[in-house]
Amino acid sequence: MKRLAVDLAPEEYTITRLPTGAPPPRIEAKGLVSVTTTANGVSVVCPSPVAPRSDDSRPGWRLLTVRGPLEFDLTGVMAALAGELAAAGVTLLAVSTYDTDHVLVRSADVDRATRALREAGHEVSAV
Template structure:
């Protein structure tokens, strides 16, 4: 499916996706992780970080693993996430995607990570552990 071989790195930690109230301040525990992403909208404050950083009383979905697309992606590139999500959707694997200025991150539930990696390798993606 993909024309150019993309390399993805499987990050070691497990992550949680948290939902806080839109009026909440950004908590310090969220910033203790090596990787964290914070998004505030009109409806919510959403935080992705190491699940070990998340207090027990926080509404969250845990046990996500993360694949990072290696290298810097040019803004003119089209269909990177669409192609990856299609490959995984065909295997009935849901994702949670994050994009940064440089690259994209794909979160996949831990119980599906092996199947996701196999599906991506079969489509000529290179996966680094």
């Protein structure tokens, strides 16, 4: 895998699950906002200050974004990131968008995550 440029967002993110059948929330925020509806409920990833209220929320995540846009036929991006983070013992949540890939890691693991990516040859920059 070629060297990737990865941006570390400054704000904390929250991962929330809303009940099955809940209407997808409308969230206005800078940065990544992902709302995914499945048969098991609605999952929301967004900056913590605008996260919807829920009994099933997981605050305390940081966002790493591969600088894009990435070509659709490009392979191995998420595998490279996930493999390097797994080798460092870092849990992740992956989100892909039309233009690029995003990885959320626990705030407590952000230093270990960025170090692992840099040691693997990737550029990691705070934005």
